[in-house]
Amino acid sequence: MASHDSLQTRSKLSVGDKEYVYYSLPKAAESLGDISKLPVSLKVLLENLLRHEDGTTVKKDDFQALTDWLKERRSTSEIEYRPARVLMQDFTGVPAVVDLAAMRDAVAKAGLPANKINPLSAVDLVIDHSVMVDKFASPKAFEENVKIEMERNKERYEFLRWGQKAFDNFRVVPPGTGICHQVNLEYLAKVVWTSEEDGEQVAYPDTLVGTDSHTTMINGLGVLGWGVGGIEAEAAMLGQPISMLIPEVVGFRLEGALPEGVTATDLVLTVTQMLRKQGVVGKFVEFYGPGLKHLPLADRATIANMAPEYGATCGFFPVDDETLTYLKLSGRDEETIALVEAYAKAQGMWREEDAEPVFTDTLTLDMATVEPSLAGPKRPQDRVSLGGLNDSFELLLDSIGIAEDPEMGAPESLTRADVNDETRVPLEGTDHMLRHGDVVIAAITSCTNTSNPSVMLAAGLVAKKAIEKGLQRKPWVKSSLAPGSKVVTDYLAAAELDHYLDRLGFDLVGYGCTTCIGNSGPLPDDVSTAIDKGDLVVSSVLSGNRNFEGRIHPQVKANWLASPPLVVAFALAGTTRIDLTHEPLGQTAEGDPVYLKDIWPSTEEIKAEVAKVQSEMFKHQYANVFDGDEHWQALEIPDSETYAWDEDSTYVANPPFFVGIDKPAQEPKDIKGAHVLAVFGDTITTDHISPAGAIKPDSPAGKYLQEQGVEVRDFNSYGSRRGNHEVMMRGTFANIRIKNLMANGREGGYTVHIPSGESMSIYDAAMKYQEEKTPLVVLAGKEYGTGSSRDWAAKGTRLLGVKAVIAESFERIHRSNLVGMGVLPLQFEEDMSAQSLGLDGTEQISILGLSGDIKPGEVYDVVAKPKEGDEIKFKVKSRIDTANEVRYFLSGGILHHVLRQLVA
Incomplete structure (x- = not known):
């Protein structure tokens, strides 16, 4: 789309x-x-507006704002x-492709050509969320897990392959290739894009x-x-701009450098804790300062x-020499690298060593103060030092109410006094006992971590030193290695560390998101x-970014x-x-104690292994990235512009969202006599709301x-069935750890139907209310909807008949969504x-x-x-924040708005 270019900014740049x-x-x-002090992330937004000025959606006033x-x-603009x-x-x-279909x-x-619906922006879909760790600690684990994945x-x-063929501007990276964010970092991203x-x-x-939500990884x-x-x-794909304040x-500001023995993971857990405490929800975070010269791209x-864990919209690092170094390492061509440097410098987007942009607020961290850390047991921002983990676990037991006195516990339950064999649980068929905290x-x-060679190679070095000391993984530990791309396998092999990980049970189980989701x-x-x-x-320890309740394993x-x-x-x-x-x-075999410091590699040892990561590894692995293996290529693809829905499919179904789209949208009206489907406390995440897991x-x-x-053995996961609304609406608010305050202390997706007073699942209650033609509302506390960008948390809410959600934030x-x-x-x-109003969910709203x-932002009266x-x-404030969102809401939703425009 040609810009009006009222400021006459259109210029020429010669590169080679x-x-x-x-x-x-x-x-x-x-x-x-003067805009030189503008944060680089906002300079990117300004360029976007200059290029898309059309006098309607983008006006000259937007530049001034x-x-x-x-x-x-x-700004409030x-x-x-x-x-x-x-x-x-x-x-x-x-589900996005289901919606497009x-x-x-x-x-x-409506009598229009079906191919009116096509992505207008480039779309890459990476299949990375479906592999499960069914097999582990075996040389055949990867092969067997892939086979199971394809069967499931x-x-x-087949549906995605149809989409790849039916839609323009839509590419699919087949399963078994890598995690979307790592593939994006190592291959898809260009830093500077071009079009004719x-x-x-x-x-x-x-x-x-x-x-x-972890798309933010590319900000690095x-x-x-x-x-x-x-x-x-989907709306962005279809040419709709994203409205945002x-x-x-x-x-x-980052200063100093990480000390010996401290990893990038320790740093990010520290940053996450600091920024979550600062409060950065809905804000950009931009990193700057002299410490960046000590911070590799990975x-x-x-x-x-x-960034989602610290709550920010993004965590942005400007382009500098380290960016160019990584582009070269990861196999980008010289022409692209030269353009990135020339463009960033011409636009004032290049990071200067002494740059001090203007920010809303600032924080400073001396990286020399970072210490080895973990985060948990339930939230990624709850960092604990390595030395404080034991105490943190004891506090968890206290909070759960594990009794000090064995006689105060339930007959089958262990207590905190489980240090003796009598209070541990034997593993059947073995000589081992299991206890709290194992x-x-x-x-x-x-x-988060599998794209970072320094921490991955450090893991291999720890495995090597452990084997040399005669150590072995404990037999009750389910161990797994799921890299974010095949490049990781190449450099672990080049460093000759892969077989040490294998000997400890960290055999390759798949390329994709596994335990973390x-x-x-x-x-x-x-x-x-x-x-x-x-x-x-019991515990899990994972190199992931998410550890919410009920997420890792039930x-x-x-x-x-x-x-x-x-x-x-x-x-x-x-x-x-x-x-x-x-x-x-x-x-050791001789009975000598082995401490962590005895097997922890030095910074120099890690650097020596990182030097073995070569550009050719990236070029080789991404040469045929869209081809897939023989399983993928053997899938049958229907040749049609519209999809032939299978009414018996429990994976892919035609959703009811667009019924009646050829008729005018209903006028908004007051919500009267609604019942409360659920009352939630603080930090109800999209993991709680959206169907996920088993x-x-x-x-x-x-x-x-x-x-x-x-x-039952063929259920697969909720995630795999996100293309079927019947499954997904039944799984909305069904997390095993969700706490509806109406459910009298019962965990899980339960509520009380009003006025009968009958206890039932949230889904069953919602269907009963629909039969009674009763609208529904949800009441919630602070940070409602924290977590991943789960569209089904909103889709399921709508299909259950919820008209409004009233939350503290x-x-x-x-x-x-x-x-x-x-x-x-x-x-x-x-x-x-x-709670302060005395609402318990039995009221009519x-x-x-x-x-x-x-x-946008109107204040409404509520009567309970x-x-x-x-x-x-x-009184409540509408969180319809922008004029565009008003248009979407009045149309019945954002996709409904696009369709109504087309049909009209």
Whole structure:
């Protein structure tokens, strides 16, 4: 789209023998005033606006709003942002393609060509979320897990291959290749993007949104990207701009360098703790300062990856020499690298050593003060020092209520006094005993760390030294290695460290997200039985970014994030009730104690191994990245513009979202006489709301699948069935650890139907309310919707009949997704909550003021009518934040808005 270019910024840039058109920020400054101190991340947004100026969605006033940001260091102005591309993984990608297929059906029924529905932006979907750790600690584990994955997901993969063929601008990276964020970092990202317009090559920053919240990992490469809901990403694909308020930008100054024995993982856990305490939800974080010269690109990507954990929209690192070094290492061509350098310098986006941009707020960290750390047992921001882990676990036992006195515990339950054999649980068929705190899962997994050669090679060195000392993994530990790309396997082999990891049970299990997203697979029967028999509080240690309740494994209540070398160490120790800074990991054959310091590699040793990572490894592994193996190539693909839905499929189904799209949208009206489906406390995550992990046979989703003739062994996971709304709506609010305050202390997806007073599943209650034509609301506390960018947390909410969610505060992505599905997000006034108002969920709720002209941020009156006593009246603020979101809400959702425009 040609820009109006009212500031006359269109310029030429010569790089080698090529010439590019670009929209010059220095030229814009001639009209706008000095913008040199603007954070680089906001310079990227300004360039985006200059390039897309059209007088309607982007106007001259928008440029001035970004310049004015420098005065107040914040803004209330709304802008329309258009990222260059979209990144997806298969859990979020399948429902997105389902929606696109359903939209094609809808426009075809309206008499329009089906191919009117096509991605307008480049879309890459990487299949990385479906491999599970069924087999482990075996040379055949990878081969067997891939085979099982293909059998389980054949329907989904055939559907995705159809999408790849049917839609333009849509590429699929087949399973068994790597994690989307690592593939993006190592191959897909260009830092500076180019496209042909009117016979000229236009250069502009590589920007993207992704349907996984850890899309932010690419910020480490100087590429502005963040996670959005699948709903919002689909709209971006279809040419809709992303409405956003110009964000506050928090500057994070890094000084010094990491000390000996400290890893990038320790650094990111420290940064996460600091920024979560600071409060950066909805804000950009930009890293600067002299410490960056000591921070390799992979370390930067590790920090950027965990932006969702510290709550920021993104964690951005400007382009500098280290960026160019990594581009060269990862096999990018010389032409691209030269363009990146020339463009960044021409635009003032290059990081200067002494740069001090203007920020909303700043924090400083001397990296020399970082210490070995873990985070847990339930949240990634709860960092604990390595030496404090034992004490932290004891506090967990206290909070769960494990009794000091054995006689005070339940007959089958262990107590905190489980140091004697009598109070431990034997592992059947072995001489081993299991107790609280024992590590039953040790997983080198997830995008955060498996893209970082220093921590991966450190893990290999720890394994090598452990073997040389005669140590071995404890037999109750399920160990696994799931790298984010095949390049990792190459450099572990080049360093001759892979076989040491294998000997400790860290055999390759797959290339993809595994343990971190709950694809940890079943525990061995003897371990599983012992946990249930003793009601044990056992641990997992994983190199991931997520450890929320119920996420890793339903039987594992304590989950600890740690660096890959620490994962290996805890597999050797077999317990988290240990101080590895003072207590031995194990013994040599001669009975001598072996401490962590005895097997921990030095910084120089790690550097020597990192030097073995070669550019040719990247070039080789990505040469045929879209081809797939023989299993993928053998999948049958229907040749049609619209999808031939199989009514018997329990994986892919035509959703009901677009029924009646050819009719005008309903006018908004007050919500009257609604009942409360659930009352939640603080930090209810999208892991709690959205269906994820294993499907329980006695759950509404499990019962539905059995009614369809699916055997329990073939349930697969909720994630794999995200293309089937019948399964997903039954799994919404069904997390085994969710606590509905209406359910009288019962954990899981339960509620009380009003007025009958009957206790039942949230799904069953919602269906009963639908039969009674009763609208529903949800009441919640602070940070509602924290976590991954799960579109089904919003889709399921809508399908259950929820008209509005009233919370104390919302996490960014979920709030946006609710609007995108036509669900009204409302916020209690400050210092007000369901509890302070005395609401218990038995009230009838009416929300008044919705009829007529809806505007962003309006205040509405709410009347809660209890069974007895006076009405409770209070005010709430609409969290429909922008004018574009108003349009989406009035259309019934963001995709409905796109379709209505097409049909009209």
